[in-house]
Amino acid sequence: MNRLVSILDGNTFLVCDERGDLEPSLDVATGLFSFDTRFLSTWQLTLDGERLRTLSVDEEQSYRTRFFLSSDRSARVQNSKVSVIRSRTIGGGLDEEVAVLNHAGRDVDFTVRVDMGSDFADLFEIKEAPRQKGNSTATIGARELRLTYRRGRFLRETVVSASEPGHIDERGMTFTVRVPAHGEWSTRLHVATIIYGARGEDARASLPLGGSRTPAVIEAEHRRLVERAPKLGCDFTPLEQAYRRSLKDLTALRYESLALGVHLLAAGLPWFMTLFGRDSMLTGLQMLPFMPDLVPPTMNLLAGLQGARLDDFRDEEPGKILHELRYGETAGFEERPHSPYYGAADSTALFVILLDEYERWSGDGELVRALEFSVRHALDWIDTYGDLLGTGYIWYQTRNPHTGLENQCWKDSWDSISYADGRLPGFPRATCELQGYAYDAKMRGARLARTFFGDPAWADQLERGAAALKERFNRDFWVADGEYYALALDAEGKPVDALSSNMGHLLWSGIVDEARAGKVAEQLLSPRLFSGWGVRTLATDQGRYNPIGYHVGTVWPFDNSIIAWGLWRYGFREEAGRICMAMCEASRYFNGRLPEAFAGYDRDLTDYPVEYPTACSPQAWSAGAPLLMLRVLLGLEPHGEHLIIDPAVPPGMGRIELLDIPGRWGRIDALGRSRNL
Template sequence: MKELVSILDGNTFLVSDRRGDIEPSLDFPTGLFTFDTRFLSAWLLLLDGQRLSALSIDDAESYRTRYFLVPGEPTHFLDTKVSVIRSRAIGGGFDEELTVLNHSGQEATFTVRVEMAADFGDLFEIKDPQRKKGHHTVKVEANALRLAYRREAFHRETVIRSSEPSEIDKTGMTFPIRIGPHGEWTTRLTVSTIIYGARGEDARTQLPLGGSRTTAAIQAEHAEFVAKAPKLGCDCEPLAGAYRRSLSDLAALRYESISLGVRLMAAGLPWFMTLFGRDSIITSLQVLPFLPELIPPTLTMLAGLQGVRLDDFRDEEPGKILHELRYGEAAGFEEQPHSPYYGAVDSTPLFVILLDEYERWTGDAQLVKRLEFAARAALTWIDTYGDLLGTGYLWYQTRNPRNGLENQCWKDSWDAISYSDGRLPSFPRATCETQGYAYDAKLRGARLARQVWNDPQYAERLEREAAELKERFNRDFWLPEKEYYALALDADGRPVDALSSNIGHLLWSGIVDESRAPRVAEQLLNPRLFSGWGVRTLADDQGRYNPIGYHVGTVWPFDNSIIAWGLWKYGFRAEAGRICEAMLAASRYFDGRLPEAFAGYERDLTEYPVQYPTACSPQAWSAGTPLLLLRVMLGLEPQGEHLIIDPYVPPGMGRVELLDIPGRWGRVDALGRSRTREDESSQ
């Protein structure tokens, strides 16, 4: 796959090659996208009929990029007489300033051509190409090219204008130009995207930000976002760089919901620029100690879209929290069930966990009271529709065999859940980490019932059910001969015995018996699972292990952040520190931006983390990973009206200082210093 460059601002993002060009691609979506529709599918720059090559790219900011280009192939002996600068910025649509520079002492003539097209492809269609059922039109106007697509009430439009005169045809714009000695020529191309609503106007005009913003407005908002976060001072440059990049990416990933007009966190570029239940909740847990104001819109939106009926097409059930919300043509015409889709077994207990963690951190009891009905409905779902077989566990099996997800846990690819020999179990399935989430949700629901909802009887019931679940789980999922927890149970209640990273989530939830926790920690840091760059999704001696398999051997940063948190909760501070060190070391090779996943090769084998070819980047829960690792290293834990600070900074990291940590206590500072090797050996 060619190296790609992206710019984004919430609802809108653009993916191009290193020249800034957009060409249709089946293996990775290039183009200009907003609300799940591609508004530009071709954007090719030609100079005198030639494609250009990149000398350098300035992409330090998420919402604007500059490309420095020359004709032909650049070499060390290149002495070109002309070069081109493409400066682009995004904000609803996008603007591109083209500058052609004549480096010779003679007047020169050139023909600049930009090929343009819009297929208005839905993201689902780009993954799985299908014939469009609507009607495309292309209209050449006096100073604009207007590309449109209509299918009944679904109406989208792309309008392209230039600041300089051009020859416009149905496939682009041509500029015959003349430049004096050592002179330059510039034009600004403006691409506007229009999402027509029922009243014939852009539906985004009703949003608080109006759907389109200037570069200055985006820059100011990003700066304000970063300024609100605690200030980090540290001796570890990878940590400092990852923290800066995470805040920048989280700012860029916020988007406005058309339906409710609130700011939410998109899951990741390019495939997941929308609200996800699981991803949004886990990202919220990661960023809560830093930017708690991001959490209420997410909780409120998820509660507002909570399932209320049985709908096989959408995998919807009463009380269930959604998996994914889409705005494109496929969802609008119910060719895909994502309007919204509820095919996730874990988002519902995670919703209760986030609600409790938010109140523990902020003291915002009003939101907990407002969402009491939603939380109770979620807890009820766990014991009813979630328990498909009536065995006291959370199971999943799609109601929609045609369009639904087979695996509805976080490892949702088709081959992610397997026996140790590689066989796939039957459905329904009950994955281990989901039982941990259910256990934690019941305990947290009990705390809210007792302290906020004034219902001690409900609290006692939930606590009793949690204790019974923990006992049952440790009986049925533990594999005594292997000394780890099974990945899942199959439809007959037999253990699916693969060794996976999921056991680290069990530590985070607290469902692991204290006597077994040391062995779980050992398994996680054993070379079978731990690559040196992080914990693999699947151990390297399992039947389906593949170091570049999506969920069967890669390393996922978010997964490792949850595992580190779980190790910390059980007192395995040094082990948690090893994961923190590995993740931060890996971040250096990604310019501070941890991707969705990277290959599970041994650290000694590759000496650097190998990229996974189609990983989302930036991705919200990967951007949130350095923040959660900071919480783990500084030992931050709310307790009543106070914040407990109990640092354990891994050896070699030096000083870590986090100032102005927000919460119900106001704002406090935390300081930790890494222990020396002598300190470690004396423990």
């Protein structure tokens, strides 16, 4: 598989090779997808029976791509007498124009073939050799190929139509054409993806934006959203480039919910193009000074789907905020629990944290009052179902041993939580950042109770609970002989003593004792954790350290943005600046787009950050990282009706100017400069 190219608009996206072709793969999620179903798994262009060679790919716009290709018949591209341009746009479906250009001085006959097929695989099945449980059919019409998949009431269709006449069979379309000397032939192919609802029509047709959108509509919407965001002017080109890329990516990741028809933010391409509780709320926190309008619909939907019963299959509990919502076949037939799934121990506390932070920025007390029941329910979950062992901590252990997640913190891969020597603890587990989130949620919940809910007694109770949690946490999680906080507690209450990046989340939450904050900052910026490109998820001397392990040594941009925010909170401005500078410098090697994760090799070992092979890109909370880092560098903090601006720009960045920052104060400008200039 060569380099992958993606194109997306909301929940519809396509991932292909650099020729524009699709071939089924178990390694990566190639194909045309919409709402967790793959509508095209094969889309392969040949000219006179031969594959084409890539000259260049234009992928500047997220929703539009052009592939410049030549025939492989010539040993040298410069001798080729024919070239092909594939111009592609996406918007609910896919439109592609295939243009064959004859550079010879005579008329030439060509056979243009596009192989087409769909396995209608559920996104969950891509890595598991998808097997259809329903029936597939192919129907040939006038200039149209209709591929249908039905399993009971689950019905999906892919309809491909062409603007030019050709021969259509069940596996694609063939065009036999004569192209005049120095002339051109083209056809427009339209791929409609149809998600049938209970009434027998496309379920997206009733949404405000409908099923399909033209490039002009998409472009206008993207431009409008980007123009509403604050304007950045700075001397440090990598930061400016990352900011522009982030705004574009976050705009492209917006999609319309099938359930409510409101705009939400998908977590990341290709695996997470749906609503995630944790990811959506952490991205919301990152975006508040820039795109605050995306927060209310997310909060309302999460509140509407808040857990209301005990359901072992879905890991659902009363008051719990969901982890993930899926629309595919496996969720629909309850072969997987994602309709929705509640296997996250952190999303419930984050719900309270984001709501409070949003109000502090926006002054939107109406939303807070509307969600009072959900806030009370969430805080009650922390002290009841969240505390599995009755020790005053949040623990997790899946109720669904067959398809539930083992680790229900943000590091949710199977081997992410370990002792220093590499052993894995049993369940339940209580990771350290969960306790920080719980502390922060209680403190913020107290403010909401006192200010908006008219319940000072409950506010006092929450603050007492937070104080007790902080004292207990600093006693039980501190590893005295190493002077750092343990990654977790095991079921016996003993420290799971791996040294990890999670400590930075503790600083952000405020649960760290002031006397220990300096040592935490020192550990985070030590060579064991800090690669030079960012803070690793796991220190280099730990038993499971692997620089290309998903959560055991890679560098995650979102993680680093939260760490920088935590360092800033405790006054470690220089250390926060070092992380922000490293992240910006790393972004240059990804064309401004920070990926989900990259390898944790020492900067002295590599001249550039090494890509993680299956990282999501774009990913929402990675796209949000540059935005949060701007907040940290400029020292932006709401205080009543005012915005505090207290910049600390690291040497080498020069001037940073952010104009029209929205909030309860209206719009305001912020300026910071490196101290050495």
